[in-house]
Amino acid sequence: MESLRLNAMAKINLGLDVLRRREDGYHEVKMVMQTVGICDELEFTKLTEDCIRISTDKEELPSDGNNLIYRAAKLMKDTYGIREGVAVKLQKNIPIAAGMAGGSTDAAATIHGMDRIFGLGLSLEEKQRLGVKIGADVPYCLMGGTALSEGIGEVLTALPQAPDAFLVVAKPDINVSTKFVYENLHADRLTYHPDIDGMVESIRNGDLKGITDRMGNVLETVTIKRYPVIAEMKAFLLRQGAMNALMSGSGPTVFGVFDKEEDARRAYTAMVEQGNFTKQVFLTKLI
Numbered sequence: 523m524e525s526l527r528l529n530a531m532a533k534i535n536l537g538l539d540v541l542r543r544r545e546d547g548y549h550e551v552k553m554v555m556q557t558v559g560i561c562d563e564l565e566f567t568k569l570t571e572d573c574i575r576i577s578t579d580k581e582e583l584p585s586d587g588n589n590l591i592y593r594a595a596k597l598m599k600d601t602y603g604i605r606e607g608v609a610v611k612l613q614k615n616i617p618i619a620a621g622m623a624g625g626s627t628d629a630a631a632t633i634h635g636m637d638r639i640f641g642l643g644l645s646l647e648e649k650q651r652l653g654v655k656i657g658a659d660v661p662y663c664l665m666g667g668t669a670l671s672e673g674i675g676e677v678l679t680a681l682p683q684a685p686d687a688f689l690v691v692a693k694p695d696i697n698v699s700t701k702f703v704y705e706n707l708h709a710d711r712l713t714y715h716p717d718i719d720g721m722v723e724s725i726r727n728g729d730l731k732g733i734t735d736r737m738g739n740v741l742e743t744v745t746i747k748r749y750p751v752i753a754e755m756k757a758f759l760l761r762q763g764a765m766n767a768l769m770s771g772s773g774p775t776v777f778g779v780f781d782k783e784e785d786a787r788r789a790y791t792a793m794v795e796q797g798n799f800t801k802q803v804f805l806t807k808l809i
């Protein structure tokens with residue numbers, strides 16, 4: 523196989539709890555991860571030269587060793603002694619620095635892509651062991667779907683597919699660094715913890731209301747304090763009839779969940795027409 527196209531899917535967090543800060547500075551989390559229908563498109567081409575070439579349609583993204591695609595490709599080449607090279611063309615559709623694992627999902631797609639074009643035949647577990655070296659969310663991105671994520675994000679339990687639901691996803695025009703959010707989180711002073719176990723139970727029961735009633739993200743305490751527009755966007759989505767609305771990951775992306783597609787479409791149109799919050803608004807669904 524000389525070339526291959528893959529979609530790299532974005533995620534949201536239906537629930538995100540932080541249990542504690544470990545001695546080594548990492549945070550122990552308990553999160554419900556969910557794939558949504560927004561994706562980057564990657565095209566992999568095998569090269570005879572021993573090199574890694576990345577091109578993207580977004581000027582602000584690095585195309586050198588700082589791109590997670592590069593780091594994933596280098597790790598695959600080094601680990602499996604691949605002497606040939608790879609060119610990766612990225613069409614970036616997932617909002618950047620948004621809390622939607624855009625970089626991690628590109629790294630995951632690169633691991634899948636190189637496995638295929640170089641005929642390595644790796645198992646999912648082998649790919650996940652490599653992926654965690656790039657980032658804590660990469661092992662989840664390699665599997666996708668609905669999953670419970672624990673540890674620092676690398677201990678994964680696949681869950682049954684969540685019930686059908688429609689989403690309005692919107693990223694305000696601010697960039698939030700994940701590092702800033704975790705550095706400013708006081709895990710020992712949190713007064714509220716979302717009911718992640720109850721959410722998992724609701725997913726197992728196919729109970730969408732049970733899921734949306736338990737949506738919560740402790741990182742909102744940091745990000746919303748800094749950027750109140752996130753709370754305004756959540757309130758807007760709730761006024762438009764969302765069952766619930768939440769910030770994803772470390773933010774600033776906000777999503778509203780709807781059980782009917784026409785309600786989601788109406789809310790999407792209202793947010794686009796409102797125009798002040800952001801131009802990055804998506805109508806999508808749980809995958």
Ligand code: ATP
Nearest residue numbers: 589590618619620621622623624625626628700771
């Ligand atoms: P997460 O949900 O995992 O915290 P995020 O959505 O907050 O991720 P990303 O979009 O993954 O953040 O990117 C964060 C930073 O990583 C960007 O500022 C960007 O410069 C860098 N980066 C490196 N490679 C990529 C890539 N392939 N796609 C997006 N960002 C990348």
